[in-house]
Amino acid sequence: MIASFYSPDDLVALWISLKLAAVTVALLLLLCTPLAWWLATTRSRLRVLGEAMAALPLVLPPTVLGFYLLLFLGPYGWGGRLMHHLGLQPLSFSFGGLVIGSMLYSMPFVIQPLQAAFHAVGTRALEVAATLRARPWDRFFTVAVPLARRGFITGSVLAFAHTLGEFGVVLMLGGNIPGRTQTASIVIFNHVEALDYSGAQRLSITLLVACFILLLIVYSANRSRAEVAAVA
Amino acid sequence: MSLALDIAWSRADFLLQVECEMPSRGITALFGRSGSGKTTVLRCIAGLERVARASVRFNGEVWQDQRRFLPTHRRPLGYVFQESSLFAHLNVRGNLEYGLRRVPAAQRRIGFDQAVRYMGLESLLKHRSDQLSGGQRQRVAIARALLTSPQLLLMDEPLSSLDLASRREILPHLERLRDELSIPIIYVSHEIGEVMRIADHIALLEAGRVRAFGSIHEMLTRPDLPLAHLEEAGSIFDGVIAEHDPRYHLSYVDTAAGRLAISLRAAPVGQPVRVRIDARDVSLALEPPEHTSITNILPGRVMDVTDDRDPAQRLVRIDVGGRPLLARITQRSVVQLAIAPGLALYAQVKSVALMD
Structure with missing residues (x-):
């Protein structure tokens, strides 16, 4: 039934979108957790700089981000030359390149909820854990992370949904290669260009419903206790 | 340690x-x-x-x-x-x-x-x-x-x-x-x-x-510290429940200062307790008081006499059985009874409170 609703190309594109979103979120959680922790706890003046840089992708036009990534990751950019030295293909026009672009593009959606959640955990709960013999890493994983749970849920879901709908960065960096870098949002654009409105409709309604469900998850996770109290 | x-x-x-x-x-x-x-x-x-x-x-x-x-x-x-x-x-x-x-x-x-x-x-x-x-x-x-x-x-x-x-x-x-x-x-x-x-x-x-x-x-x-000059200043004594007297509804507590009567308690004999005597509830007499309604009378010796917050009052510290007892009395009484360090006297305690 699914196969009769979607064309094979649609399905491949949807699969690439899902895979891209999943990989992006997983890597972002690894990268952003320590960054958000640092932003939430540091007293350094560098924090402002970090916050501004982490929020930059929110306001930057995706085409700008994609353009600079293309220069950087292309065969003549630093990133491309580094890959060449390592005996690897450049990341532009590849799935790996899309992942890097998506990570930059969706990073604020993970960092900001995490930073707010870690900030709400505060220092007291961690001090309590220290007086109960917990070492620093132990405190982080058994107190800070569970208390910041909502931040993790919110960040993951928002970044996932945001990556699903990404267009500009992918187009600039990925180049619309079916089966490799062609995501659902780009296929929608192609359908419209070819005046295949029903094709565009099928994928659009899919993304619309998916994003709505994801947002429902975020808001229901944050519903029960709006304020995340670290200690009660 | x-x-x-x-x-x-x-x-x-x-x-x-x-x-x-x-x-x-x-x-x-x-x-x-x-x-x-x-x-x-x-x-x-x-x-x-x-x-x-x-x-x-x-x-x-x-x-x-x-x-x-x-x-x-x-x-x-x-x-x-x-x-x-x-x-x-x-x-x-x-x-x-x-x-x-x-x-x-x-x-x-x-x-x-x-x-x-x-x-x-x-x-x-x-x-x-x-x-x-x-x-x-x-x-x-x-x-x-x-x-x-x-x-x-x-x-x-x-x-x-x-x-x-x-x-x-x-x-x-x-x-x-x-x-x-x-x-x-x-x-x-x-x-x-x-x-x-x-x-x-x-x-x-x-x-x-x-x-x-x-x-x-x-x-x-200690009269040189603010605690003795608080409104609720007093002394405490640690002791054990020694005896109950249901007839008069009293319990007796043995302390270093001697035996003190308190209102009857359900506590078993031998249980450690702490009692508190407020400085304002202590009066002093030079002779063993007779014909008095006060039950708890402790013999002691004056350690020192100091000014209190209220100029009409004096703070007298008395050694009773090796423990200090604080009394807040009028300056006039100090003069009339010639209370001075070393004087042996009797402290009449109007009220002893069990701390619970």
């Missing part, structure tokens, strides 16, 4: 300079107004505040000096915070087990069931922390700290955020800790009533310095 502190810490508007050696047994109250540095001292002992110029030694073991700093999680102490500090993501059992699990089995001296029994938590184990009353939360926090089998228990005004009923609910538990577990406790407070009830020693903090340190008997009655 002691806790030796030498802390020097300055911030823009505050200078903390504490040099003190506290006995590592019984309850030592860190007493002072808010802003006197009590909590900071406690946090330095715990290693939560990292003060550059500080030395902390516990029973000969260096927790901090110029070169070393033992992090909090490696110090064998328990800490009870002022406000409720239970982990919101764990239920009561999870909170209690958090510390317990992190102590090697060989070092555990207090078992789970024991701590639960001590603090009366049997029926609360499955509750979430937001389902508990303030008093229940503090009892869980105390039990959680006990379960790390601490060699020193630090308590930062653990009752100050609670209403009167919850305080009354917790105090007996603290007394049991002191009497039965023999864990030394440093107890921060600005409530003299609380301190009088449970402390064995007092370290008096004023503007970041230890003004004086000593046994509670001495500190409450």
Whole structure:
């Protein structure tokens, strides 16, 4: 039934979108957790700089981000030359390149909820854990992370949904290669260009419903206790 | 066996300079107004505040000096915070087990069931922390700290955020800790009533310095310290229930000062109790009083006579059986009876309160 609703190309594109979103979120959680922790706890003046840089992708036009990534990751950019030295293909026009672009593009959606959640955990709960013999890493994983749970849920879901709908960065960096870098949002654009409105409709309604469900998850996770109290 | 502190810490508007050696047994109250540095001292002992110029030694073991700093999680102490500090993501059992699990089995001296029994938590184990009353939360926090089998228990005004009923609910538990577990406790407070009830020693903090340190008997009655001049100034005596007299509805308590009568109590004979005698409830007589309605009459010898806040009053400290008793009487009586140090006299105690 699914196969009769979607064309094979649609399905491949949807699969690439899902895979891209999943990989992006997983890597972002690894990268952003320590960054958000640092932003939430540091007293350094560098924090402002970090916050501004982490929020930059929110306001930057995706085409700008994609353009600079293309220069950087292309065969003549630093990133491309580094890959060449390592005996690897450049990341532009590849799935790996899309992942890097998506990570930059969706990073604020993970960092900001995490930073707010870690900030709400505060220092007291961690001090309590220290007086109960917990070492620093132990405190982080058994107190800070569970208390910041909502931040993790919110960040993951928002970044996932945001990556699903990404267009500009992918187009600039990925180049619309079916089966490799062609995501659902780009296929929608192609359908419209070819005046295949029903094709565009099928994928659009899919993304619309998916994003709505994801947002429902975020808001229901944050519903029960709006304020995340670290200690009660 | 002691806790030796030498802390020097300055911030823009505050200078903390504490040099003190506290006995590592019984309850030592860190007493002072808010802003006197009590909590900071406690946090330095715990290693939560990292003060550059500080030395902390516990029973000969260096927790901090110029070169070393033992992090909090490696110090064998328990800490009870002022406000409720239970982990919101764990239920009561999870909170209690958090510390317990992190102590090697060989070092555990207090078992789970024991701590639960001590603090009366049997029926609360499955509750979430937001389902508990303030008093229940503090009892869980105390039990959680006990379960790390601490060699020193630090308590930062653990009752100050609670209403009167919850305080009354917790105090007996603290007394049991002191009497039965023999864990030394440093107890921060600005409530003299609380301190009088449970402390064995007092370290008096004023503007970041230890003004004086000593046994509670001495500190409450020393005329050069503000405690003796408080409105509710008085002396305390530790003793045991000696006898009950149901006919007159009295119980007798044997103390160092002699036998004292109090209102009949249900407490069993032999139970240790602490009684309090307010300075304003003590009058003095040169002869053994006869034909008086006063029941408790203690022979003693005047130690000193000092001015009080009210110029009409004098504070007389009397040695009764080796313990100081404080009397607040008029200056006129001091002159008329020629009360002076060394004089033998009789203290008539109008009211003796059992501290419970």
